[in-house]
Amino acid sequence: MTTPFEASRPIVSLLRVAHGGTVVGRVGEKVVFVTGGLPGEVVSVEITQETRKFDRGRVVEVLEPAPGRVVPPCPIADQCGGCDWQHASPAVQRDLKTAVVAEQLSRLAGITWEGHVQEVAPMLGWRSRVRYAVDEEGRVGLRARRSNTVVPLPAQGCIVAAPGPDVADLTDLSRGASELQVVLAEDGTTILADDRVVRGTKVVQQRVAGKQFEVDADGFWQVHPRAAEVLTAAVLQGLDPQPGESALDLYCGVGLFASVLDGLGCDVLGIEGSRSAIAHARRNVPGARFIAGSMEVQLHSLPRRADLVVLDPPRKGAGTKVVERIVALEPRGVAYVACDPSALARDLATFSTAGYAPHSIDAFDLFPMTHHVECVAILRPMKDSVPS
Numbered sequence: 159m160t161t162p163f164e165a166s167r168p169i170v171s172l173l174r175v176a177h178g179g180t181v182v183g184r185v186g187e188k189v190v191f192v193t194g195g196l197p198g199e200v201v202s203v204e205i206t207q208e209t210r211k212f213d214r215g216r217v218v219e220v221l222e223p224a225p226g227r228v229v230p231p232c233p234i235a236d237q238c239g240g241c242d243w244q245h246a247s248p249a250v251q252r253d254l255k256t257a258v259v260a261e262q263l264s265r266l267a268g269i270t271w272e273g274h275v276q277e278v279a280p281m282l283g284w285r286s287r288v289r290y291a292v293d294e295e296g297r298v299g300l301r302a303r304r305s306n307t308v309v310p311l312p313a314q315g316c317i318v319a320a321p322g323p324d325v326a327d328l329t330d331l332s333r334g335a336s337e338l339q340v341v342l343a344e345d346g347t348t349i350l351a352d353d354r355v356v357r358g359t360k361v362v363q364q365r366v367a368g369k370q371f372e373v374d375a376d377g378f379w380q381v382h383p384r385a386a387e388v389l390t391a392a393v394l395q396g397l398d399p400q401p402g403e404s405a406l407d408l409y410c411g412v413g414l415f416a417s418v419l420d421g422l423g424c425d426v427l428g429i430e431g432s433r434s435a436i437a438h439a440r441r442n443v444p445g446a447r448f449i450a451g452s453m454e455v456q457l458h459s460l461p462r463r464a465d466l467v468v469l470d471p472p473r474k475g476a477g478t479k480v481v482e483r484i485v486a487l488e489p490r491g492v493a494y495v496a497c498d499p500s501a502l503a504r505d506l507a508t509f510s511t512a513g514y515a516p517h518s519i520d521a522f523d524l525f526p527m528t529h530h531v532e533c534v535a536i537l538r539p540m541k542d543s544v545p546s
Contacts, residue, residue, distance in 0.1 A: 167218060172199045175254045177262060177500055179242030179529030180214075190215050193303060194236055196246060197254075198224040207304075214304075226250030231282070232317045234310075239303035241318060241527040248281055252523055255531045259499045259521050266503035267510065271519055278384050281526040287381045288319045290328065290338040298328045298338060318527050320383070322347055331356050341375045348375040361438075366390065366414065369421075371442045373412045374434055382524040389534060390418050392520055393468055393493040396536030399424050403465035406487075408453060408480070413439035413446065415468040415493075420445045424466065429456050457483045467492045475501030478508050485512040492537040502533055515540045 170183035172195045180191040183203070194217035195201050201221060207214040216236070220227070230236070230244035243251045255275040263269040290298050293308035300316065302309050311325050320342045323331070328349075332338050335351035341358070344365045348358030353376065364371045364379055366386040373379050380386050393415060399405060401423030407416040410428030412435050419426045426446035430436050436450040449459050453471075457479065464487040469476055475498065476484075484492060492514065496502035499521075506516060514537045524532045 167202045167204055169221065170201055170203045170215075172197055172201060172224075175257050177258050177529070185213065188213055192217060193242070194245060195220075196224040196227055196250070199227070226253075233312045237302055237309045238300045239305070239309075240300045240316065242529040244527050248277070248526070251526065252277060255521070255523065255529070258529070259519075259531060259533065262499040262503045263506070263519070266500060267507040269503070269506065269516065269519075273519060273521060275521040275523050275531055278382065278388055278522050278524055278526075280383075282317050283320055284382050284526060285316070285318045286320045286342040286383055287379065288316060288322075288340045290332075290340070292332045292336050292338065296329065296332065298325065298332050323349065339376055343373075343375075344370070350376055367418075369417055371412055371414065371417070372438050374438070377432065377435055377438075378411050380524070385522075385524045385532065386414055388522055388524065389495055389532065390415060392522075392534040393495065394418060394422075396518060396534065397466050397468075397491045397493050399466055404461065404463070405466040405468070406460065406464050406484075406489075407446075407468045407470075408476075408484075409470045409472065410439060410448065410468075411435050411470070413443040413448070415470065415495075416446045416448075417443045419466070419468070427461070429453060429459065453480055460487065463487055464489050466490065468495070469493065470495040471501070471505075473498045473501060475505045477505070481505055481508040482512055485509065485514055488539075490538065491517075494533075494535040494537060496533045496535065497530065499531060499533060502535060506535060506537075509537055510540075513540050514538065 168185045172181040172183045174182050174197050176182050181195040183190050190213040192215050201217045202219040203215040204218045205213050205215045226247045228247050235244040252275040260271045263271045291308045297310040299308045299310040315325050339350040341348045343362035345363040349356050361372050362375050399422045403424050405419045405424040405426045407428040410416050410430045416426045416428040420443050428448045431452050433450040436448045439448045467484050467489045516535045517538045519535045521533045
């Protein structure tokens with residue numbers, strides 16, 4: 159016998175993937191963004207949020223599965239907000255991300271992209287920096303999707319986290335704290351409880367292509383173990399830096415891209431908002447120059463000309479002022495490293511208006527099981543650009 163609660167769950171045919179780890183369906187005339195589904199499936203959905211323009215929901219039963227659906231390897235995959243696509247095979251995950259990148263580039267920048275998100279192993283045990291929450295009962299876990307509710311870790315811990323302390327160890331270290339950060343680095347594991355180091359060191363060491371970098375344990379560093387290597391290779395291949403060229407590393411962090419440019423004989427200037435990161439950058443890359451300060455504020459510090467620019471902004475993107483200032487430098491090449499395809503597309507539209515277009519756009523699956531994807535766009539003056 160069907161209960162009233164079950165009867166209120168609509169049956170939805172899922173249509174296409176949306177940016178953010180959901181799939182689009184309709185309930186009557188209203189769009190619903192559904193988690194836990196795949197395009198082409200027919201599912202029963204629980205509506206979790208209603209707004210005037212759209213609803214949000216989650217799959218409670220799959221009536222007609224799509225090819226590529228798998229059993230999630232984690233027992234809390236449908237509760238935790240850390241992963242989006244554990245119910246999809248690795249190949250389908252990359253197909254979904256490819257569709258999102260292509261749609262964002264087309265809709266926001268008018269760019270037809272025929273690339274594909276590239277696999278970067280491993281798929282599990284990759285996340286070298288994890289932020290855990292601690293609930294009122296002292297259990298360590300991760301936040302539920304779009305919620306502050308803490309979902310306690312299963313016995314085996316988080317399966318996308320790099321091998322580190324087990325759940326019992328994390329629980330012991332979390333006593334009296336509301337949050338734990340676990341950082342696995344070249345020189346060991348650091349654990350912070352509410353920003354206080356309880357194991358390891360405040361400054362950790364990372365290594366890329368034989369080069370050592372120091373970085374704050376709670377500072378920015380790519381979380382996938384191969385990310386720094388993959389992204390620097392894509393930037394170097396796209397820009398082809400030459401000795402004696404002038405290069406800018408904007409939003410430079412601790413100097414990852416500045417280091418490879420400096421190593422190839424470029425005259426490098428890096429800018430970053432974090433003073434602590436800049437202090438590390440100066441030690442990591444003593445041959446380069448660095449300025450600490452907000453990018454928008456420091457635009458006046460940029461030189462009149464530059465041959466090359468590497469741009470690695472935060473998730474929100476660079477924005478119009480930064481893009482227009484870069485174009486005014488008349489670089490022969492710009493490498494834009496982006497962790498959000500919508501922000502990338504918006505900025506590429508601004509570049510296009512100012513006379514620069516993508517020569518190539520590559521996308522990498524550096525956040526497996528999640529909806530996140532990293533892109534590297536190589537931009538050149540329009541007369542030199544052939545999008546690919």
